Amino acid sequence: MVLAELGNKITGALRSMANNTFVDEAVLDNCLKDIATALLQADINIKLVKQLRDNVKRAVQIEDMASGLNKRKVIEKAVFSELCSMLDPDTEPYELKKGRSNVVMFVGLQGNGKTTTCTKYAYANKRKGYRPAMICADTFRAGAFDQLKQNCTKAGIPFYGSYTETDPAAIAAAGVQRFREERYDLIIVDTSGRHKQEDALFEEMREIEEAVKPDCIVFVIDGSVGQAAYDQALAFKQTVPVGAVIVTKLDGHAKGGGALSAVAATDSPIIYIGTGEHIDEFEQFHTKSFVSRLLG
């Protein structure tokens, strides 16, 4: 996994800095340069990399540091904490509530793994004791409803959709109403993707949001998107109030950094990551343990 390489490069830079008998500003600068190069190679947004570099320097204040302090430890801590804040906008995700119908709407570009992720999310919460149901509000892609039906059938999750209705907002509203009446406590609305960020997609998202008034909007992004991730995430956030992010396909050769750091554009936390095509290949995301694991 390419993310592991990023971790190795960062720990390598920190280690070689510690090999110097005296760590001064120049040594720190060198180390930060290597870390920045590694982050850029992993597709982390250039502005965020610069911010990380500046913030570590500011936090460390190497010239003023008391001589007894272990400089390497202080620098490592600062790098760790900056990596965490880069991946964590410090906003709380929506907590599902028992005893009511939580409506969660999924958005994202086509092929990013939205439908797969809806099913994984439903299944993960079913195992936590919720009663999930899924709605296919994608009338754009032929076969979208069949795919969702197939996923739901395999996972034992009730579904709703239509082969004849052409208005996705109407399908979404009818599905939510039906599942509310049937007392499902987690109603998941899968929306259309499109290949590009186009006006029609964004208008449709707005209409569905208006029709179902979701408790949370989850933005799904493919881990291999790269530097384009930031602008993609921003465009979604500017259209609907995204409240959480799921990064998919972090199992492959994805560099991951672009998508992971796109949370900064959405100002919402990553709640899960997708690590495979199978329904179980889905992990809850905790920033600190993710960064700890990354740095080995």
Ligand code: GDP
């Ligand atoms: P959608 O168009 O956004 O709804 O995307 P789909 O859910 O249809 O997924 C597109 C492809 O990505 C499918 O082949 C999925 O099996 C695959 N996929 C989704 N999530 C993951 C993941 O976390 N890892 C891998 N390897 N493949 C994934």
